Each structure stands twice: as C-alpha cells, then as structure tokens.
Amino acid sequence: MKNIVLVHGGFVDGAGWEGVYKILRKNGYSVSIVQNPTISLEDDVAFTKRTISAQDGPTILVGHSYGGAVITEAGNHPNVAGLVYITAFAPDKGESVASLIKDAPPGAPAPPILPPQDGYLFLDKKAFAASFAADVDPEKAAFMADSQVPWGVAALSGTISEPAWKTKPSWYLVVTEDKMIPPDAQRAMSKRASASVVEVKGSHAIYVSQPSAVASLIEQAARTLKAQAA
Numbered sequence: 208m209k210n211i212v213l214v215h216g217g218f219v220d221g222a223g224w225e226g227v228y229k230i231l232r233k234n235g236y237s238v239s240i241v242q243n244p245t246i247s248l249e250d251d252v253a254f255t256k257r258t259i260s261a262q263d264g265p266t267i268l269v270g271h272s273y274g275g276a277v278i279t280e281a282g283n284h285p286n287v288a289g290l291v292y293i294t295a296f297a298p299d300k301g302e303s304v305a306s307l308i309k310d311a312p313p314g315a316p317a318p319p320i321l322p323p324q325d326g327y328l329f330l331d332k333k334a335f336a337a338s339f340a341a342d343v344d345p346e347k348a349a350f351m352a353d354s355q356v357p358w359g360v361a362a363l364s365g366t367i368s369e370p371a372w373k374t375k376p377s378w379y380l381v382v383t384e385d386k387m388i389p390p391d392a393q394r395a396m397s398k399r400a401s402a403s404v405v406e407v408k409g410s411h412a413i414y415v416s417q418p419s420a421v422a423s424l425i426e427q428a429a430r431t432l433k434a435q436a437a
Contacts, residue, residue, distance in 0.1 A: 208288060208429040208436070210262040211238045214255055214281075216272025216295070217245055217358035218330055218339070219351060223271075226418030231425065237262075245358050248276060248303070248365020255281040262286050265436070267428055268371075270295045271414050272388065273362065275396075276304050282371025288432050290375055291425050293414055294382040297396040298367045305363040307392070315389040327357035338386040340412040347415065372400035378428045379404050380413065380421060387411040403427075 211231055213224045221240040231238045241258045243251040255277050259266055265288040270278035275295025282290050296304050311317065319334035330339060335352035343351070379397035381404055383390050388411065397404050405427075407413060407420045414421045 208265055208267060208433040209235065209237050210264060210266040210286075211236050211425060211429070212255070212258050212262065212266055212268050213238065213240045214251075214268065214270040214274035214277050215241070215243065216270070216274045217328070217362065218355045220354075220356050223351070223412065223415045227414055227421050227425070230418055230422040234422075234426065236426075236429070243274075243277065245273065245356060245362050247359060247361045248280065251277045251362065252280045256284050259284045259286050265432070267291060267425060267432070269293065269425055272296065272411065273304055273358070276365070276367065279370050279372060280367050282375055283369055287371065287375060288436075289428050290372055290377040291428050292377065292379040292397065292400075292402065293421055293424075294380060294385050294388055294393055294411060296388070297370070297372055297377075297379070297400045297402075299370055299399065300368065301366055303364050303366045306366075307396075308363075312389060312391060315392075316386040318387050323360050324357075326360050328360060328363075329355055329357060339410065340415065341384065341386065341410040342416040343410065343412050348412075351412070351415075370400075372402070376428075376432070377402040378424055380424050381406040382411065382413045383408050385409075385411045385413075403431075
C-alpha cells in the first residue's frame, strides 16, 4: 500500500502538507497532494477523484478538516482502500459541514469566521493563530493567516450522497486542543465511522505543527491494509 493522496481543508492550500509529504516520501510512499479550489464540494470531489484515478493501484485517502467531507464522498472511488481523517469532518449521508457545525456544544470555542463576502468565508487574521494554528511557529502561523484561501459558502453546504466510511476502513486522528472542531465532535464522528482512533495533543493545524504524528497514523493505516491484502 504505497499510494497516498492528501486533501487539505478550508482557508488553506495543499502546501501545508509539506512536512507530512517529506516523511512519507522518505519512507518509500508515493504521495500526491490535491489542490482543491474549495468553492463547492462537488468540484472538490471531482478534483480529488482525478488525482485518485492517476494512482497506479490501491490508495489511502487522507483529509484534514473540510477535506474530511471531500474524502467521505471521493473515497467511493474504486482505487481507494482506506480513509484517514486528520481532525476532520466525517459527514453521514445527507449531512454537510454546515449541518455538522450548526449546533455547537455549549462552551465550545467559536471559530473566528468573518461574515461571508460575495459567498466566501475568511478567518479573522488577528485570531487565526490562536484558533487554527496555536502550536505552529508564530511566523509560519502569520503567513498562513495572510495567505488564506477564500472558502466558498457553497462548499460548506454540499451534502454527502454516500459516505465512503460505511464501506471502507478508516482511521481518525483526534486532536485534543483543537479550537476549530471540538474534540468531542471529532470523537463522535470517528466513533460513528467505526474508525481506529489515535488522540494527540495539538492545534487544528496538527498536520503543519506535528507532521510526524500525522504521518505515523497514515503509515499505520498503510501497514494494516497491506497485511489484510496479503
């Protein structure tokens, strides 16, 4: 199981995966990073499926944050052998990111999302580091805040037609200090998906701040799937 496809979430692009990419490449994996426009879920699923189709065999599909919704739909592609969620949304049939965040539990931190502009969302730059990237190097967190990708409101409301986690094995990295997706929401989604769970202390941008923890779970999934296929 050597093919890995990495899918980023909202407000960011695929460059944040560089640390994870380097570790996986060094350990012999073939890694592709999807650059989704994050304008609509439908388009992002189509972009992701193109990258999956380009793989030469069974593939592990990894999604961070909103990328979890993308892989939940795109993961139905026949090349996908397993799914890895990195503090990500794992919607069920008919659910969307918008429906999952509608009723935040009492006391959960409210992500500093600014009112939509022309159908797009941004995070408040001043609060970006604290909410999204609290354990990322401050200089890098500032760069992430200033290079935000506008996230289409339509992408949040895109619904899942068939959740791939119902038919494909999945893994989930629960991040306990996440200020964007509450840890209890992560645990509930991972339990519903019957995912193998690892918990790590870190921020929403764990894939940037602790790439080794993220790569470790992906490699665990790869080893398990390889053993099952043998």
